[in-house]
Amino acid sequence: MTFPDLPDPQRAWAYLPASPLSGAAEGPLVGLTFSVKDLYGVPGWPLRASTRAPVPDPGESMLVRRLLDLGASAVGKTHLHEVALGITGMNGFGGTTHPFDPERVPGGSSSGAAVSVALWQVDFALGTDTGGSIRVPAAWCGVVGYKPTKGHPAWSTEGVLPLSWTCDHAGPLARDMRTIVQVQEALTGQTVAPQDWAGVKVGLWLPEGWVDDTVREALRLYAARLAGLGATVEAVPFPEVLDAYSPIVLSEAAQVHSEALKETEPGFLPFTHASLRQGQALTEEEVRAAFAHRAGYRAQLDDLLSRFDVLLAPAVPTPPPLVGQEEVEVGEGRLPLRRAVLRLTAPFSLLGAPTVALPSTAPFVGVQLVGRHGEDDRLLGLALALEG
Template identity: 50%
Template sequence: MDMDHHAWAFKPAEPLQKSSTGLLKGLTFSVKDLIGVSPWPLKASTHAPLPHVPDNPVTQKLLLAGALLVGKTHLHEIALGIMGMNPVAGQALNPLSPNRISGGSSSGAAITVATRECDFALGTDTGGSIRIPAALCGVYGFKPTHNLYSTQGVLPLSPTCDHLGTFARSINMIQQVHQAILGERPLHVSWKGVKVGLWSIKNWVTPEVWETTENFSHKLQRLGASVEVFDFQVPAGTYSTIVLAEAAFIHRAALEREEAGFGEGTLALLQQGKTIPAVQYLAAMKERDMVLQDLKGLFHRYDVLIAPTVPSIAPLLGEDTLDLPEGKIPMRQAFLRITNPWSLLGIPVVSVPLPLRGLSIGVQVMLPQGEDARLLGLCAELG
């Protein structure tokens, strides 16, 4: 495991330790380098100047619960992307196959858990940034209800969609960390009689991903759940309008400089965000409210929603489109449209890893806002 996957942004000689007792005594973790931990540097895997970020209270809680912080991890530059690419470390590499992408933006977080360099990791998810790398690297990724884990002391990208969450190799570990953060004890729940909706996006994923997702739904049926397919649409552009407008505002000081310091792709997206008129942003926020109403309707019909996490196994380095049943789709769009609705809507999601051809994909398991403990309990029952 000595290979460099470009995961570590900052690795001190000694881990940071605040307590030798507590629920997480002796467990090790990493944090994405958007998260404030003094006296450590915060660079967000960019050369651009950043707004000041104070200490993150969740990280402090984990330290006080006895966990040891072993370092900070690289990300897709300022978290604005899903490839795991940045101008500081370059492309993050998939630990299951180093000629493939790890996914992002929390690339280093997923990698350090997958390579067993730590027991769990903190990452952020604005449009899929925990779930995508978790699925591609073969670990569990948990995006809690919006603002359940404090994003204070986390460099924002889009306050409307930003979530702080966790990675681990087991759901039990995620439950333990959840308990340390919130004091909620793990729930034991059964799949018996649970009504499950499967998002019908067969054309958005490769046939092998759809087949693996259907096999997962058959497993839920064997556990006593009922499964049926549902349709759900989010207006195109709602998510990107909100995120790019907010990101351009967060990084406005750097954008005003002659040399902003961002990589080419990041700069192009931020400049796009800068040109979004207020009326377009407000219209997108109104669309979001309407989609939230649609989601309420869905959760009247179903207890749990499931969907693939990723459209394919990890793409090879250098690929920028995916071949899907509906045609060639740009990589960013192909990945984000499957995960971003659930960040936009702020509901808790676990990406459960599913092996495929020696690599990994994932399935998203989703519940209504605030039902995080129940979600983790259901996922723990999957064995």
């Protein structure tokens, strides 16, 4: 199969060159292929961020360059939820659909990334995660996603079009943890060893009413599995953080796209345009208050992770919703889809903690494992042990 003829009924691919961008002839990633979310700057490849509006040029991605130097080959660019401001996969080019059910969404914003690995079109995919944009599509597409600690030196966001510089992370998706670990080891030069779960203290974060019965049962079974491996599992509280997350992200996104917003009709989809205008209208006082709330939440998370080794949480509130579905039914009733999803995933990007999304026993319902800041390799080792 030639790459330009790669079948794409899901509209996952934003750009496919005539042939892949070949990696170095020698290196630890030789033989692996990857897709690139269309926020990463790649010389000679267009960057549209899946929007019809004009976007800034971020320059060349240092992460893509590093992966090529390590031997991996880049197949092409994948679509995303428009400018990464959303969690379903809708964009200015028709939107991406689920890899196995065209009536459902794949999750976003790294929608095409998840589809490209779920369909075995590449070995791993580069995504970004600002509020759940790696973990949500990983969960809904049945693959694995890793959001590193904020500022991890191996996962550079230089040369990546931002959504929110406070919350943005670069990271990979793959079909299994072994591939994620192989890429991590190549980038860091450090070995990631499987970790024994015996004696590990797990904080189970499953707020009452926030998920449906399918997700609740999947979390219960996952917690029981960890307990069976010797971990201790204890329920823990943590608040909703959207009062901090939303003002920070929307205000920074409006600054990123300030040139386009000078136009009356810049070309964004209506929801994206309205959200960016909302961010533009926020006052300095409102943004300062959001950062103050963020500092308080960071202290609470640090306290939790001083008492527990990892947190276990749902990655999504329900199985994948239908295309165009704007509300979901969870334990406490019908809620806007965006809020129902983001309140589960946004804490760990807002606060920069390393997190992996892993499949559960329920189809297309993933879980999150959250580690301590800077302890990425230990978190990956724990996740790797679950796959053995």
